[in-house]
Each structure stands twice: as structure tokens, then as C-alpha cells.
Amino acid sequence: MVQLGCDALLPTLTFFTEELSFRIDAIFPADNPKTALISGYGLRLQLSAGVANATPRISLLCDDPATVDGGRRELTAPNGTVVRFVEADPAYRLPATVQALVVSRSGDATHWTVGRAGLRYRDLLPERHGGAFIASHIRILEGGEVPDYVHYHKVRFQMIFCRTGWVRVLYEGQGGPILLKAGDCVLQPPMIRHRVLESSAGAEVIEVGTPAEHITIAEHQLTLPSEDLPATHDFGGQRFVCHLAEAAPWKPWRLDGFEHQDTGIGAATDGLAGVRIVRPAGTGASTTRQQHESEFCFYFVLAGETDICYDDQRLHLGVDDSITLPTGQRYAFENASADFKLLEVTLPDAVALTATVD
Incomplete structure (x- = not known):
């Protein structure tokens, strides 16, 4: 009072x-x-x-x-x-995108902060592209039950990729708990109610979303699991997707020498965003130099190593390193190791690429 x-x-x-x-x-x-x-x-x-x-x-x-x-x-x-x-229930605000080339290195000096529900966060995009995007490497230190609650987000786009370990989660209309293991990925459509139940000790996920600052709202009415919904159910113009890596086929990537798994997020967002896992189709794989005309282009190294060449620079990327590239930036992956694996997130899904030969 x-x-x-x-x-x-x-x-x-x-x-x-x-x-x-x-x-x-x-x-x-x-x-x-x-x-x-x-x-x-x-x-x-x-x-x-x-x-x-x-x-x-x-x-x-x-x-x-x-x-x-x-x-x-x-x-x-x-x-x-x-x-x-x-x-009382404001819509999200999307700032103008301010693109930049951003490299985030993993290692002993990596800074982790404490976030919601005691999770540890590593910021992969500190300037947030002017507030338009966020990319986070998230770690759950203790195994077992996670102190989470049913909640939802007001977002334009949000995806979660299981990096290591496993996480058990509940999603509105999707039946009982879903077990996400390393390599699995979910699209969290706008406003879908969800809750993290438990995880393995040291489990890690990669989260990418827009806008960077968005509202998280606790849900006090709906309990999970909830009544099942059809696969075509619309959550804010998007459909829920759970990509399970073990069952997903590998197909040729857009550039020779590599193959990829498509998570289905492109179709579920009607082309707003795309998420793929990329690996070499052979040894010592390299790509022709390319450039994209997209709003957001993010790569995270899941395994192995590679060089990425842009302008007159040659940058070596290893496990847990990431790079975000601005539109119009010409680049190429070279000398990828046989075990190299890459997470690619782009907005929009259909990246307008121009392959060039130096």
C-alpha cells in the first residue's frame, strides 16, 4: 500500500x-x-x-x-x-542495426557474468549491433534442477543451441519434457511459454536473439506441460522447432567442400532467420571468398579449427571462438581441420551471397 x-x-x-x-x-x-x-x-x-x-x-x-x-x-x-x-504489456522495441566485425575469443581470460536463475553468461557481441542483436554463450555450473519458472519473452527472434551436455526443457503445447543434447537446437518463437527443468553439470548453450534488450515475463496462469498444439500452431508469426542432430541429414552447403544440417528454423520463421551446422565434406576444406548482404551473420566454432580471411587479414579461429560479420564484408574459410564444425546464424535465412575469386 x-x-x-x-x-x-x-x-x-x-x-x-x-x-x-x-x-x-x-x-x-x-x-x-x-x-x-x-x-x-x-x-x-x-x-x-x-x-x-x-x-x-x-x-x-x-x-x-x-x-x-x-x-x-x-x-x-x-x-x-x-x-x-x-x-502494462509493451511490445519490444527494435533499435536500428549498427553492424560491425566482432571477434570473441575463448580462453582463460574470458569474462563470465551471473545472469537470470544463476546462469553464467559470456557476451559474444558486446556492442549488440546497436542494441538490435544479442549473442550469448551460457553455462549452467551445477547439475540437476535449474531454479527456473514458466516464462516467455517478447522478441523478434530467439534460438537456443545446446553446446555441451544436456538440458531438459518444457515448451507450451509440445507435450512433456524435451531433452536437448549437444548439437540439438530449438527455435523459441515469440511469446511461447517455457521452462528449463534440469541439466547436466557444466551444460552450455548458445543463444542468439533480437532485440538485445527484451522483456522476460513470468507466467502465473499457464502450467506446463500444457495441452498439445498442432505443429503448425502460430506463435507470433513463427512455429516451434526442435532440431535433433542425431536424426538430421547432412546436405551440401551453399559453397563447395562443405556440408550442413538445416535446423528448419528458416521455414518455421518464413525466412526471417536461418540456423545451420556446417562441417567440411573433405580434408583441408576451403571456400571461395564470399560476401553476404544480410542483416546479421554470426559464426561460432563448435569443434576443430579454421582460418577466416577478410580484407588483408588472416584470423585463426578455434573452439568456442565466434565472429560476426557485417554486410558487404568479403571473407573465406581456409584450411579447416577435418573435425571442424561451425554454427551459422543469419537473418534473413536466404543469405544473399556473392562468391568471388581473388
Whole structure:
């Protein structure tokens, strides 16, 4: 309960009940009211006459602030309290993409931070492409039950790739727990309710999403597992995908000398994004120099090693290194080891590539 002081009770009480539709829960004394208890917008207020007002500003959550008092975002009560209207369920905000070439190295100096539910996070894209994208290497230190809860995200795109170990998760409409092992991948469509149940000790995942800053909302109504939904069910314009690496075929990649597994995320997002696992089709594989015209192009080394050549640079990439390439950047993979394996994430899925010969 929040206390609001006022010189006289009636003007402030009338403001909250008539202009903002608060309801009166209690008022006393009857012959000369000095105190009123009112409620609305999920908030309880105590209005107290003859008390200094120590609450200069409050925010009220509502479905659509434009429908309150002619769309005014702020009102001032007779006691001087500024009442601000805030959208209770805002859509995500997508900043303009600011692309850059970003290399993230793994090693002893790698910095990990503590995030939600005690997970450790390694930031693979510190400048976040201007806030438009986030790429994280996430580690679960302790095995067993994960202190998570049913929640969902307001995102444009979000995928989870199981890097090492295993994770058991629940997703809305997908039946019982899903076991994700190393190499498996899920598309988490916008607003799908989910929960991490348990994991192996030291399990790691790679998460890529847009926008970088998005809202995570706890779900208190729906419990999981929930009633099964058809495979074509639409979650914010996307369909749930669970790619299981053991059952997925390998097919030629877009460039000679390599092959790939397609996770199906391109089809499930109607071309918004694509996620593939790439490996050499032979030894010492190299690609012709190429460039892409996409919004986002991210590579994470899952196994082995390779050189990536761009401009006049030759950069050696090893396990757990990543590189994000800006549109128009010409590059090539050279001298890939036989055990080399690469995670590729692009937006859009159909990368406009130009292969060139130096």
C-alpha cells in the first residue's frame, strides 16, 4: 500500500475515483473523513488528510494509455502527485542495426557474468549491433534442477543451441519434457511459454536473439506441460522447432567442400532467420571468398579449427571462438581441420551471397 498525503481529502479522493476509476475500499471517520483506502490498476492507496505528501510520483499500469483521459500520459492530482500511465504489456522495441566485425575469443581470460536463475553468461557481441542483436554463450555450473519458472519473452527472434551436455526443457503445447543434447537446437518463437527443468553439470548453450534488450515475463496462469498444439500452431508469426542432430541429414552447403544440417528454423520463421551446422565434406576444406548482404551473420566454432580471411587479414579461429560479420564484408574459410564444425546464424535465412575469386 502506498500512502498519499493531502491537505483536504475530498478533492484528491474525487480525482482518483472519478477521473481514474479507483474504487473506495474504506473511508473513516464517517462524520469527518480524514482517511480513504482506494484500489485500482493493481495498486492500493491510502489517502490521508493533514499529512505531508511524500509520494510525488506514481506509475499506473494499463492495457492502453491512449484510452485514459484522452490519451494524456501524465496527470497531476490535487495533492500534487504526478500520475504517469505506463503500458502494462509493451511490445519490444527494435533499435536500428549498427553492424560491425566482432571477434570473441575463448580462453582463460574470458569474462563470465551471473545472469537470470544463476546462469553464467559470456557476451559474444558486446556492442549488440546497436542494441538490435544479442549473442550469448551460457553455462549452467551445477547439475540437476535449474531454479527456473514458466516464462516467455517478447522478441523478434530467439534460438537456443545446446553446446555441451544436456538440458531438459518444457515448451507450451509440445507435450512433456524435451531433452536437448549437444548439437540439438530449438527455435523459441515469440511469446511461447517455457521452462528449463534440469541439466547436466557444466551444460552450455548458445543463444542468439533480437532485440538485445527484451522483456522476460513470468507466467502465473499457464502450467506446463500444457495441452498439445498442432505443429503448425502460430506463435507470433513463427512455429516451434526442435532440431535433433542425431536424426538430421547432412546436405551440401551453399559453397563447395562443405556440408550442413538445416535446423528448419528458416521455414518455421518464413525466412526471417536461418540456423545451420556446417562441417567440411573433405580434408583441408576451403571456400571461395564470399560476401553476404544480410542483416546479421554470426559464426561460432563448435569443434576443430579454421582460418577466416577478410580484407588483408588472416584470423585463426578455434573452439568456442565466434565472429560476426557485417554486410558487404568479403571473407573465406581456409584450411579447416577435418573435425571442424561451425554454427551459422543469419537473418534473413536466404543469405544473399556473392562468391568471388581473388
